[in-house]
Amino acid sequence: MENRPYAETDLLVLLGEALAVGGSNAIEYQEARGQAKLATSDVLPIDCNRQERALFEQMGIVFHEPVDGLFVRVDLPEGWHKAPTHHAMWTDLVDNRGRKRAAIFYRAAFYDRSAHMNAVARLTYLTQPDGGYTDDYAAERLKPKECIVLDTATDGILWRVALPPEPPYNHATDGPEVRQSWLDYQDLRRGAEFHAECWLNQHFPDWRNPVAYWDAETLAGRDGGAMNTCPLCNNPYRLGYTGTVRGCDSCLGVTRDAEGYAWEPAETCHIYEDVATGKLTAVQRGDALPGEEPQL
Numbered sequence: 572m573e574n575r576p577y578a579e580t581d582l583l584v585l586l587g588e589a590l591a592v593g594g595s596n597a598i599e600y601q602e603a604r605g606q607a608k609l610a611t612s613d614v615l616p617i618d619c620n621r622q623e624r625a626l627f628e629q630m631g632i633v634f635h636e637p638v639d640g641l642f643v644r645v646d647l648p649e650g651w652h653k654a655p656t657h658h659a660m661w662t663d664l665v666d667n668r669g670r671k672r673a674a675i676f677y678r679a680a681f682y683d684r685s686a687h688m689n690a691v692a693r694l695t696y697l698t699q700p701d702g703g704y705t706d707d708y709a710a711e712r713l714k715p716k717e718c719i720v721l722d723t724a725t726d727g728i729l730w731r732v733a734l735p736p737e738p739p740y741n742h743a744t745d746g747p748e749v750r751q752s753w754l755d756y757q758d759l760r761r762g763a764e765f766h767a768e769c770w771l772n773q774h775f776p777d778w779r780n781p782v783a784y785w786d787a788e789t790l791a792g793r794d795g796g797a798m799n800t801c802p803l804c805n806n807p808y809r810l811g812y813t814g815t816v817r818g819c820d821s822c823l824g825v826t827r828d829a830e831g832y833a834w835e836p837a838e839t840c841h842i843y844e845d846v847a848t849g850k851l852t853a854v855q856r857g858d859a860l861p862g863e864e865p866q867l
């Protein structure tokens with residue numbers, strides 16, 4: 572069976588839609604419909620946006636003949652599918668583990684049809700408002716920033732440095748001092764991003780390759796621990812070091828003893844079981860772990 576997401580070029584179809592949904596909405600409607608058809612069809616864009624088609628073949632995608640100037644018929648690997656996004660022109664290519672592997676752009680308006688796709692690398696770095704982007708641009712501008720190394724499959728933060736808020740600067744009205752503080756911030760940000768790149772080069776040398784590192788379920792962060800995002804404050808933390816599975820230590824009021832063992836606010840005693848003998852030992856809060864010398 573051959574689906575044809577590209578066949579929405581008929582002016583009469585658009586005219587019919589204009590009559591049905593009214594005026595300029597018809598174009599948006601057509602784009603949304605183009606997205607819906609693309610998501611269920613066995614085609615991908617011919618244009619790989621400066622990436623090699625071989626890259627997509629390494630993912631297991633088999634390319635067949637083009638169906639028109641924009642799309643080529645493909646066989647996707649078992650369990651892969653295309654998923655519409657909130658934006659009518661963008662569709663995700665999703666693998667068998669539910670991870671976005673490529674972004675597909677398709678503008679379906681009859682007067683300007685274009686399509687391309689981009690493979691998504693497992694790892695990237697970026698500077699963003701502390702805790703990530705939201706819809707509140709005004710509040711976001713004033714927030715401190717963070718430079719992070721991101722695992723795009725899990726949204727896990729593998730490396731992070733905190734940055735101050737970006738100073739507001741208007742080149743038309745602000746003087747040299749304001750300009751200098753803005754330039755200083757840009758230096759700081761570029762410095763942080765340089766460190767992020769160095770960290771990636773050291774720990775994941777093939778990080779720019781969009782087909783690398785996808786076998787792993789999770790990737791290890793700084794000091795070997797996986798980074799998590801606290802569901803309470805949205806800040807990153809390291810499982811077993813600065814947080815538990817329920818969130819970061821500061822949100823949960825958890826303290827850690829010299830052995831790094833976590834104590835919940837109300838906990839006064841841990842019971843340990845010796846797996847060899849089944850013997851139980853109670854440790855009071857503030858005591859050292861059984862069989863270990865207290866750290867000075």
Ligand SMILES: [Zn+2]
Nearest residue numbers: 801804819822
């Ligand atoms: Zn928290």
